[in-house]
Amino acid sequence: MISLVVAAVLLLIHALVCLMLWTLMKLGLLPVRGHMLAVIVLVPLWGPLLVALLSVRSAVFGEGLKESALESLRFNDDLHRSMSVPSGEDDAGVVPLEEALIVNDPAYRRRLMLSMLTEEPDAYLAQLQAAKLNDDVEVAHYAATAVAQISKESDLKLQQLERAFKTDPSSHNLDAYCDFLGAYLDSGLAEGRVAQIQRQQYARLLARRCEREDGPALRIRYATALADADEIDKAEDVASQLVIDAPDEQDVWMLCLRLAVIRRDGQAVQRVIDAIEKQHVYLSADNREKLAFWRDGEEAR
Template sequence: MTMARDEYIFLIILAVNLIVSVLYLAAGIVLMVPARASLADGNDEEILYDNRRTYVIRFIEMILCPVIVPLFFFMGHLFYLFVFWRDANLVDVVFSKDRVKTNLKADEEAERNIIPLEEALLVNEKKDLRSVFVNVMREDIRNSLASITLALDSEDSETSHYAAAVLSDELNKFRIFVQKQLTQVREKKDSDTEGEEILVDYMDSILKQHVFSDHEQRKYVNEMAEAAELLYEKDASRITLERYEAVCLRTLEMKDYGVAETWCRRMEEQYPDELSAYTCRLKLYFARQDREAFFQTLDALKKSDVVIDRETLELIRIFSTRRQ
């Protein structure tokens, strides 16, 4: 008796599942697909909708897996209605090409045949030299100006001509940008520091390559220090460790020891537990031949908990030996 009742319930479930499946198929093919198709035809925007084949496939799935599949489709539709019931607001979303990074697959065959520009200049093979120079031109040449400067003395007149044209154009861009940006930051009286930050970073990226004459290099280093000073007066916390180190090293290269010492002291105050705060002072005292200050800083570095890189460790080893 129990078996018969279970079979009867089972058959009822199958019948109900069949009726629901047929109704779903009929509603989809007869009503939903034509309605969505007419809506898509009357609208300029693309509208995605399920076609008749989709409903047939779902009908077969509902027949083969009764109850479970219909419930799955039903719950999925409810989830869609309650979660995605309205379009996303994209008003505040800005699509800018400048923020997009495209990762391209490496051209291994081409990379095998690429040599540094300096090596191509030494070999002085015109074909290789021109090929390398073209590859350098395709990249961001801002960080390759020092190498391009070497190409000015190349025996290949075409390469030297291209190098002179590229270098002249890039340095002129630098001069115009620095003059314009520095004028703006001098005139601005608000607390915004973006202009000063951009100016210091950009100037350092060019000046550290030493592509200007001594007179012009000194001029722009002084202007870079001025921009950093304006930034320090507005908000010293915006001067990162890298910016401190950049100003220290550029002024130190010009043997402007007073300015370099000021920035080394500021860096020590703001970043006392960073390696650069020690190495910049060591370079300053070594250049100024201040033996006492040099070894005091060296001893302080050895006693500190600062993580020391290989270069600084070798420096400590050499001068500790000489001191003895």
Template sequence: MFEIVWLVYIVVCGIVFGIVYRQDRREGWTRFALAASLPVVGFLLPLFRSGGGGQRKSRPVESGIFDHFSIRDVEHTHQYDSPDAAKEMNVVPLEEALLVNDFSTRRRVMIDLLKQDSLDYLEVLRLAVSNEDTETSHYAVSAITGIKRKLTLALQQLSVQYEENKDDPYLLRSYADVLKNYMRSGFLDERTLAKHRYTYSAVLGRLLELEPESAEAYAEKIGTDLELGEYASAEACAEGFLRHCPHDENAYLSLMNVYFTVQSIEKLKDTLDLLKQSPIRLSNEALTTVRFWSEGT
């Protein structure tokens, strides 16, 4: 009896995924493997992930604070253009595929990743390195090695260009983006990481001199300075953020974060009062912060 039910379930899964993902067979096979490995739950989970309509829905890619820059193969070009959204992969199924008891699915996912700009999937690759399937782990290590090589080469080229020309915002943004990705790659020891953080902060500082209304750059520089323990620099940057972007709630929240870090509670409350008096329509995050500190906690 159980065998019959199981067979019917498999057939239904095959029919449903065959119809829903007829335009994307690779996606269909991946989701079918999930459904077959995780009865019922595996069948429903991918449908909920995709909104139930069969259209692939990509998660926003975290490729740095300047999303319109992407590292290309720097052996052949110095351009850093935006990625083709149509070629971006769905990270959620990738993560799920690594848990499927089907080594062929895992290996196929890793091979597909090797064909993509794997920089956007570092977290998935790190997870795959420790996979029990040695071939999947080997593919992940190969992809990470390739990422390290590209980042190192891009960093070397951009550092030279930066020293020669510190007045090009495009170059500064590209260099900042590469530095951030290199720091988050996990390839660095603490001493080297700190060195690159100082460089990153300096590049962002120069960018803010040229473009003093770049909110993303302010936020990144403030966070980096706090990590380095450069509290005076972080405070000066946060004050500049508020001065140049008085209608951005993040300017107030960043300055409050600096004052909280250095335990200057009175200045924090003064900034909170400024935020309350501003005409800004606050987000849920900002409202939660305002309510928290308004209660005198």
């Protein structure tokens, strides 16, 4: 009987405490969220005590903790904003791919070669061709195998474009065939007699494109292709007309300079240099270096 009375009294006290806390919550004097009311009611003694402790903690430390957290976030944001992108000076210790194939130890060279083969061999064609001459037999074998595979795929693509052009000699097929053949020749995959035949074919394709289009850039490509195919006279005829039509185009004058060098004609080289300087033709840094090389050579001679 006594235990029941004690239990009833305790429950009454608990109910009064819950009512008091709920009233304080409603009045905004107790900074506790509504879902904590279930903890207060269902957990006698410890529920209200826990809520009271949380309220005291929030009142004493809450703002400080919030400001500390915000300050930490601001610090991290400033830290990330202050991180600079590495400049070119930071790359001073980076070894070029060509040197890595020559200087570093065999194990490193082989790992480098395998990484090139597994990523995108076409992008490293020049390095692979150089690696074919490496003194490491395994590296040279990997490189030769990769170059052979690239050459095989390029030959197949070239044959497909050629067949498509012969079947349908449209502008689209002509441009696709011509552009791929030009890139194929620039890659150095074609060698010997095959390369010479392909250069002649490339010049013919460009001649057909020039019949349809009439721009200096295309005609410069055409004259360059003629020079590569050892048709110097035709190349000079195209270059002479380009000098008349586009006298301010730097690539036209560099083409004339190249043709004079191929002719081994020192006087022609000097005439081109004088014409460029007289007409104040704008030259890029690379073309200025080429011009200075031949000017210094002529002056030394």
